[in-house]
Amino acid sequence: MKTPCEFWAEEVMPNLRANVARILYSKGLTQAKIAEHLGITQAMVSKYLTGKYKKLGGELGREIEKVSEEVAGLILYGARKEDVVRFLNRKFFEMFKSGVLCKGYLEYVGSTDESLCGEIFTEEPSRTQILEELSLALNELLRDEKFLELIPEIRSNFAYSLPNPKEKNDVAAIPGRITVVKGKVYALPPEFGASEHMAEVLIGLSEIFPEIRSVLNIRYDEKISDALRKAGFKVGTVEKSERSEEETVKLILDEFKKKGVLDAIIDKGGFGIEPCVYIFGKNPVEVVEKVKKLESLL
Incomplete structure (x- = not known):
């Protein structure tokens, strides 16, 4: 019987590489450059771009398209190959645990034993993995x-939680926040327990929408409000003028x-509270993608 790793290598990765090649090509990268990033030949890139490969369908195909967009984003951001490999390894385990990849694997090997994947893949993301992903986006x-x-x-602060966070130390954020030094953006490496406010927001959200595990705050003005609308983001608004930090968290939730x-919540501020916008996502890379989209519309 073939293993899950063989299914990933033989069936899933060709689809993922083809999707990534298509996205990078649409962004103006040459076939030679795409081949270099993906570790394949230029001839294989050409084959992928012309659709000459076995395509995945259904839920698994749609999920791989999403992962491909994230991988292409990492490459365009200038991520190291090692970072992309780490990201894909995490996705491999996440997708089997969620059941999406497991269904495809069971069909691949002709089995109906759905407990198989659950027995193999039981690990939660480690704290090191959370810090690595947040550092990459930062x-x-x-x-x-x-x-x-x-x-x-x-x-600004930028936070990313473990699944089902229960306390401040389950949420990584930026010590001292993201600041400006000599006209340039500066930040210390992320740490767990570095932001009580962001932790409270993500802990509260985990009880409503556990898939939302990352948040970043940026400034607010009418131009940014306009860009949020043009981006097609789904936006909430907090307007109460006098409130405590605890009340702010409750109003966001x-x-x-x-x-x-x-996608975002506009906090219009109040007495002693500066207006800002909270950008939310499933992970830090998704949050940065949303920020990039806003920047393109400003």
Whole structure:
């Protein structure tokens, strides 16, 4: 019997590489450059771009398309090959655990024993993995000159939680926040327990929409409000002028309860509270993608 790793290598990876090649080509990369990034020949890139490969369908095919977009984003951000490999390894385990990849594997080997994948893949993401993913996304923001204009007076923080966080130390964030030093964006490496406010937001969200595990705050003004609308983001609003930090967290969570999964929440500020926008995502890379989309519309 073939193993899950063989299924991933023989059936899934060709689809993923083909999707990534198509995305990178649409962004202007040459076939030679795409081949270099993917570790394959230029002839294989050409084959992928002309659709000459066995395509995955159904739920698994759709999920691989999403992962391909994330991988292409990492490559375009300038991520190291080692970072992309780590990201794909994590996705491999996540997708088997979720059942999406397991169904395809069971069909591949002709089995109906759905407990097989659950017995093999039981690990939760480690704290090291969480820090690595957050660091990767943070580094992209540090390289992004446009992000400098999005940092509020209170500075930005960027957080990413373990699945089902229960306390502040289950949420990684930036010590001292993302700030500006000599006209450039600066931040210390992320740590667990570095932001009580962001931790409270993500802990509360985990009880409503556990898939939302990352958040970043940026400045707010009418131009950014306009860009949120043009981007087609689903947005909530907090408007109460006098409130404590605990009330702010409750108001953010109330917006999710009323409106469902949101891309962003505008906090219009109040007495002693600077207006800002919270950008949410399943992971830090998704949050940065949303920030990039906003920047393109400003």
